[in-house]
Amino acid sequence: MMRFNSLKTPLVQGINLTKIFRYGLIWGEPVEAVKNVNINLLRGASLSLTGESGSGKTTLGKILLGIIRPTSGKVLFNGIDLTNPKRVPKYIRRMMSYIPQHPEEAFDPRWRLYDNIAEPLRIHKLIGSKEEEKEIIFKLAEDVSLDTSLLNRRPFEVSGGEIQRAVIASALATNPLFMVCDEPTSMLDISTQADILRLLKNIRDKLNISLLFISHDIEIASFMGFKIAVMLKGRIVEMADVDKLINEPLHPYTQGLLGIVKVEYVSSYAKNCRGCPYYDRCPVKMLPCREKEPKLKNVGGDHYVACFRY
Amino acid sequence: MKALSFLGIKGKIGLIIILFVVFIGITAPVISPYDPTSLFEPFEPPSSTHLLGTDDVGHDVLTILIYGARVSILVGFATATISTFIGLLTALIAGCYEGLDPIISRILDFFLVIPRIPFIVIISAFLTPNIFIVILVLSFFGWAKTARVIKPLVKQVYSREYVKRLKCIGAGNWYIILRHILPATFPLAVAQFVLEGGHAILAEASIGFFGLEDPSTLSWGMEINHALQKSIIFLTNIWTWVLGPPILMLTITLLSTTFISIDLETRINPRLKVRSW
Numbered sequence: 001m002m003r004f005n006s007l008k009t010p011l012v013q014g015i016n017l018t019k020i021f022r023y024g025l026i027w028g029e030p031v032e033a034v035k036n037v038n039i040n041l042l043r044g045a046s047l048s049l050t051g052e053s054g055s056g057k058t059t060l061g062k063i064l065l066g067i068i069r070p071t072s073g074k075v076l077f078n079g080i081d082l083t084n085p086k087r088v089p090k091y092i093r094r095m096m097s098y099i100p101q102h103p104e105e106a107f108d109p110r111w112r113l114y115d116n117i118a119e120p121l122r123i124h125k126l127i128g129s130k131e132e133e134k135e136i137i138f139k140l141a142e143d144v145s146l147d148t149s150l151l152n153r154r155p156f157e158v159s160g161g162e163i164q165r166a167v168i169a170s171a172l173a174t175n176p177l178f179m180v181c182d183e184p185t186s187m188l189d190i191s192t193q194a195d196i197l198r199l200l201k202n203i204r205d206k207l208n209i210s211l212l213f214i215s216h217d218i219e220i221a222s223f224m225g226f227k228i229a230v231m232l233k234g235r236i237v238e239m240a241d242v243d244k245l246i247n248e249p250l251h252p253y254t255q256g257l258l259g260i261v262k263v264e265y266v267s268s269y270a271k272n273c274r275g276c277p278y279y280d281r282c283p284v285k286m287l288p289c290r291e292k293e294p295k296l297k298n299v300g301g302d303h304y305v306a307c308f309r310y
Numbered sequence: 311m312k313a314l315s316f317l318g319i320k321g322k323i324g325l326i327i328i329l330f331v332v333f334i335g336i337t338a339p340v341i342s343p344y345d346p347t348s349l350f351e352p353f354e355p356p357s358s359t360h361l362l363g364t365d366d367v368g369h370d371v372l373t374i375l376i377y378g379a380r381v382s383i384l385v386g387f388a389t390a391t392i393s394t395f396i397g398l399l400t401a402l403i404a405g406c407y408e409g410l411d412p413i414i415s416r417i418l419d420f421f422l423v424i425p426r427i428p429f430i431v432i433i434s435a436f437l438t439p440n441i442f443i444v445i446l447v448l449s450f451f452g453w454a455k456t457a458r459v460i461k462p463l464v465k466q467v468y469s470r471e472y473v474k475r476l477k478c479i480g481a482g483n484w485y486i487i488l489r490h491i492l493p494a495t496f497p498l499a500v501a502q503f504v505l506e507g508g509h510a511i512l513a514e515a516s517i518g519f520f521g522l523e524d525p526s527t528l529s530w531g532m533e534i535n536h537a538l539q540k541s542i543i544f545l546t547n548i549w550t551w552v553l554g555p556p557i558l559m560l561t562i563t564l565l566s567t568t569f570i571s572i573d574l575e576t577r578i579n580p581r582l583k584v585r586s587w
Contacts, residue, residue: 065478085477093480105471108490120479174479 009078011210012064012178014039017073019059019234033059034070035234038296043177044208048225048242050218050257056234057214058101061180064212065096077178094124097171101183103163107155107170113163114151117141117170124174140169144199161192168199172207179204180212185220197223218257222246230254233277236296240303250305253278276308284309317573324569331563335379344370346377346528353548363551365533366540374533375555381529382511382563385445389510392449394503397456398495402487404457405464414457421454427516434522441527444517448510456502460495467494501574508567515560530556 019034034056041047049057062068064075066082075082077095082088097120100106107116118127118137127133141148146165150158158166164184171179181200185193201224204211213224221228222242229239230253238251249255276282276289288308296306317325334341343361349368356363362371404414430447437443467473468491476486517523518531525532533556543549 062474067474067478090480093478096478098475098478100471100475102471106475107472110493119476119481123476123479123481123485 009042010040010076011043011045011078012039012041012212013074013076014060014064015074015076017060017063017070017075019056019063019068020071032234034063037073037234037236039064039229041178041210041212043210046204046211046213046225046227048213048215048221048228049231050215050221050228051231052257053216054233055231057216057231058182059234060231061098061182061212061214065098065178065180066093067098090124094120094174095177097174097176097179099164099167099171099179099181099184102187103160103167103184104155104187106167107163109155112152112154113158113166116155117151117166117173120170120173126174136173137169140172141166143172143203144169145195159192160188161195164188164192164196165199168196168203172203175207176209178210178212180214181224182214183216186216193220200224218246218254230257235277235293235306236304237278237307238303238305239296240301244301244303248303250299250303250310251278251307252282252284256281276306316577317570318577320569321573324566324573327562327566328570331379331559331566332383334376335383338376338380342373342376344373346373348373353543353552355548356551362555365552366536366543371533371551371555374528375530375559377528378530378533378556379559381441381527382514382560385441385448385514386507386511386567388445389448389452390503390507392445393452393506393510394456394499396449396453397502398460398492398499400453400457401460401464401495402491405461406468406483406487406491415461418454418458421451422458424451426451426513427520430513430517431520431522434517440524444514444523445510448513452506452510456499456506459502460498463495463498464491467491497574497578501571501578504567504574505571508564508571511560511567512564530560 014037017034017037017039018032021031021033023029023031037056037060039047039060049060051057059068063070066075066077066085066088069085070083073083077092080089080092082092107113111119114137117140118133121127121133121136127136137151138148141151144165146162146169150162150166155163155166167184184200185196188196197220200211200213203209211224213221215221215224218228218230222245225242227239228242228245229236230245230251231237232253238245238249238254245254246258249258274293275291276285276294279285279289282289286308292308294306294308296304297310298304299310346369348370350360350364350370352364352366352368354360354364360370360372362375365371365374400414400418404411426448429451430444433443433447468486473486473490476490514523514529515531515534518527518529518533519535521532521535523529523532534553537543537549537552537556543552
C-alpha cells in the first residue's frame, strides 16, 4: 500500500493532457476538449477550475479521475499511472470520489438513499456487519447535516439540496484523498448553494482532502479554492492564488469573466484554432495572437498567464 | 399483488386469460373428459357426451383443445425463456462494451432479416419435426428481436451519471450490470418475454397448420390442419365445432399475450400510450 503523507509530492498530476473527441461516422470532425494542460495538486490542496460552458473543465476533471482516457499525456496519482482507466487498481479508486453536476442523476433512482450512500463501502467490502454499516451511514448523514429519517426515501422523494448532501455523504464514505466536485451547486437555489459550499469547505479543511472544484461561476470558484485556474477552449489561460487572480486578473478573458471588461458572447463550441483561443473576442489582441498560440508562463509569484502581452 | 397493481385493465384481462390457459394445460389429465387417444364416431355434433363434438378421426374436440393448450404453453414458455435470456445477455454485452456493439449489431441485423417460417420449413425437410426442434428453431430467431429492443435502454442506463460515478469509485462492469442495469431493463424484458411467447405460440400453430410437425402432436395448429384436409366440413356446419374452437383458443391466447405486453410497454414508456380525446 502506498503511503500518501508527503506534503511536497503532488497527489494528483496531469502532464501535458490532451483530449480530442471525434464526431461523425467516417470523417470524424475533431474537437479539442482539453489541450496541453498541466496540473499539480498537493495533498490537502484545493484547485478551482472555472470558465464558460464547453471550456473542458468537466472533461479535465474526468481525465484526472481516470474515467476518461486522454488522447495524449499522463495522469499520475501519487506516482501511479491512471492514464488507462481500465488498468486503475481498485484500491486507488477507493481514494477518489466524484460529485456530479446533477444530484438527481448521481444515484440509482430505484435504491433508497441509505443503499446509495452505503454502496461505495459495499463495493470495497469495507464493512463487516449490517450494524456496523448502519452506524457508519448514520454518522455520515450527521456529518453532512442530512436528516436520518430521509435515508429510507428514494432520490425522487427528497429535495435537490438533500440529495446533494447524500451524494457528499456517499463521496466521503471511503475516506477519499481526492475529490472532484463538478458544479455541485449549479442546480440548487441560492440559499441551498451557500449551505452546500460551506459544507464542502468544512469537509475539505477537516479531512485534508485534495479538492478539484469545477464551476462556471468565478465567484463560487474563488470561494472554494486556494488556487484558481481559468479555462478556455480546453486550455488553461490563467492560474494563480485566488486573491491574486480576483484582484489582479491579467488575461483579457479572466477580466471579462470578472466583469472588468465587456465581452461579446460567442458560441462555446471548442473548435481547433491556430492562434490564441480568445482572438475572436479579445479587445486588446495583437498581431502575433492570430498566428501563434501563447504558452502559459509564470509572470511572478506563482501567477501563470497565457498571453503575449506579458 | 404489487405486480398486479402495475398492470392496467387490459393487462389484467390478458393475465387472467393466459393463467386460465396455463391452468388447463397443467391440469389436462385431470380436467379432460376423455383420454386423448380415445376414438369415437367422427364428426359428431356437440352434445352432452361430447361438449364440442368430435373431429374427422373421432377424437373428442374438447379433449384435443385441452391437451393442445399444453403444447402451446410449453412451446411459448420455453421459446420465450430461451430467447429472452439470450437476447437480454446480448443486449447487456452490446450496450456496456462499446467495442463489441458494432459486431453484435451486424449479427442482430442478419438474424432479423431471415424469415422464421420458411426457415423452419427448410429445417423440417432435414430434421424429424418434434416439439423440441420447434422450440430450438424458434428460439434461434427470437433472441435477436429481444436484444434489439432492450439494447437502447441498456445504453441509456449505462450512460447515466450514477454509473460513471460508480465506475470512478471502483465498481466493475459486471457489478454495475447485475446490480443496476439488469433491474432497470427487467420490466422491458418481461414485456418482451410475453410478446415472444405469443409469437412462438403463433409460429408453432403455423407449423402445425402447414403439417410440418410430428403428426401425433396434439396441438391447435395440427387440429386446424386435420380439419382443413376435409373440405366437406365447409359444406355443412361441421366446421363450427371442428375448426372454430382451436382458432378461437389460439386467437384468445394471442390476444392475451398482446394485451399484457402492450400494457407493460405503455407503463414502461408512457409516450406509447394512445390518448383518447
